[in-house]
Amino acid sequence: MTSHRLSRRRLLASAACIVASSVSAHARIVSGAMPWSPSLANPPAPWRPGPWLFFSADEAATIEAAVDRLIPPDARSAGGKDAGCAVFIDRQLAGPYGEAAGLYMKPPFVAGAVTQGNQSANAPAALYRTGLRALAAFIKANFAGKSFAVLSPQDQDSVLSGLETGSIALEAINSADFFNLLLQNTQEGYFADPIYGGNRDMAGWKLVGFPGTRYDYRDWVERHNEPYPLPPVAITGRPDWTVRE
């Protein structure tokens, strides 16, 4: 969403410049009224179904298995896999987030105190690539040549716990950092608006009872202790609003 926005703004700025006088900067000059013109808005780009954009097939199998242990399916709601968390992460990593767009990525990269924040030179996409390669190597070496996706749920959980606590060390990446990033992105996928590919059928919102983008609760502010009666709605509406052929 970041680069899309900037490029469109830049385009507008330079288009404005062409008609401006020679003593004028490459800038948007606004005067006389609040500017408005049609189709200038910058809505989110919906995810598109289709093949993986970032993950290889093996990587995707690992991520799908992992998100289904981080958020397991149960009677309350779908698990991470069926809710689309792996698709969400794939699309995020293939986009501006994956390349750390907009962040300060100038050297020198120096490890500092914990209070000084993340100082990694690697963007999220690179962290996933390195982490998944290292995880595959670890599983292969310790589980008789297998891959993460075919391990039993119990073994998968113990590997994830090992990454979380750091008791499993990975090659070339801090295992806890990798785990935390994966957990954060999985939960983002489970609870973000479905427009980004996760939270399918608003599974995450139904789990907790979040009504989504209703945007107007004036009639319910003082109805204390009464359950909010309407089902969730997302940026693109609700599935049952769509006419099916």
Next chain:
Amino acid sequence: MARKLPAKNVAIIGLGWTGAILAHELASAGLDVVAIERGPWRDTATDFPPSYAPDELRYAVRLDLFLRPEQDTLTFRNNLSQTALPIRHFASFLPGNGVGGAGVHWNGQTWRFLPSDFRLRSHLEERYGKAMLPEDMTIQDWPLSYDELEPYYDRFEKICGTSGKAGNLRGVKQEGGNPFEGWRSSEYPTPPLKQTLGPALFAEAARKVGHSPFPQPASNLSQAYVNPLGLRIGQCTYCGFCERFGCGNYSKSSPQVCILPALMRLPNFSAQTECEVTRINLDSSGKRATGVTYVDTSGEEWEQPADIVLVCAFALFNVRMLLLSGIGKPYDAQSGQGVVGRNYAYQTTSSVGVILKDKILNPFIATGAHGMMIDDYNGDNFDHSGLGFVGGGYMGAGQTNARPIQTRPVPRGTPKWGAQWKKATAETYQRGFSLSTHGSSYSYRDCYLDLDPTYKDRFGRPLMRMTFDFHDNELKMSAYLTDRLAEIAKAMDPVEMTPSPRKGPYNINIYQTTHNTGGTVMGADPASSVVNRYCQSWDVPNVFVPGGASVFPQNHGYNPTDTVGALAYWTADAIRQRYLKNPGPLI
């Protein structure tokens, strides 16, 4: 070589609250005004319409409306012995970007400082003696009084249409308002917002414990309102997407809603966006600004001559602008000499998490600023004798949101993932919420801003370096306030309660507030301030820093925006009524 543009009377750096206020006041007085803003133009219909404004991932997690660190950031260290490292991703505080600035993404909490806050050092020394204050604490009196600023608070609140209940009208206490607040010349422009269950339960408990809770003053409006500029502000819908978001309902006060439509109609005003001012230019005497230099989107440099330069960026970047322009003597923490960058302060917040039994809080029915608060433990509203600290803050229950990526309370000891996590998340969402304290952050000799020796921005200019940590005084204050809040929380009969007083060291990676203050502080003495009581530079009198929180000598136990807006109007009056008649030092 920069190309020179036709001269203007006034060049404004940054078009947020203070830039919009000054632009409107000075253009209305007939001056030719340009505002130069490094971020994009932003308005409700284009940037945050209701159809996609409520997008937690985009705005609250990926921080779409905020300054991108690749454009500008800071380096940070806790103390002078550390090497500062860049803030690669904003977290502890979130500087805004673009037209409207922080006025776009704020929560709307609209508090005045206490009368005693304005003479903090004198007040505390008179009441407790000089020995009460730590030797390295550098708090100082403001160079103006609450009484002088009151009309300007009133004016800013009327521009915003702030919703609340007065506790003190011209010295007469009012039932239902804040009994500790300074006198008000008029009631709030609109009545308080309604309360959701969480704040209502807090208020009941606070009364039980003997306090006087009152509705938090909010610039998310309880009803439609037309402000003195003729601009209409809508009624808040409790959508729960305020902080980090623009408001799609025109109901959260912002420059876009409250000022810009009137400002843009003035033919002698123009805004120039996506242009970053790189320095304020000085003449050969160094005592007069000749205008500003900025860089446009193509990388070309332009010089904008102007008679008056107003530094209206976010607090932190006001400080950097003066440092990069060589205006005022930079502060040196080793010697304690110099002023620019001195007395950087923050906010000392804490919380008490509560999980209630059998309640349906509907926590997503939320606004940035409704809620019930008590002010008994703010400033010097309580006797500090024997407590071992000074300062305080308001506390209580708001309900800013329950957006589920970032707000999912669970009982202590819950695993971070897996079946138990999922069960706890589902069962607690409706019953858990957080009470909070909003404590002061006094200034210290070793908390300051200067230029980083290593890291540079995209133009090769040094980043600003922040050196900051919480001091014992603030940590003791936070522990005391959090204990008091826990007493009230206990009276809510929670099944679980988790007090979290603020602990050191300060962590740049954990969101606390975007209330960064100081660095160009205002004062009566040029040896300990950058600007005088009219927010005018002591060194270059045609440069003003009109009311950004960078002029606060220290930070008090309230949100800064009301004081920022009041000081902007105060400065505008000083320029219109005094400076224009006789340009030069006002003191």
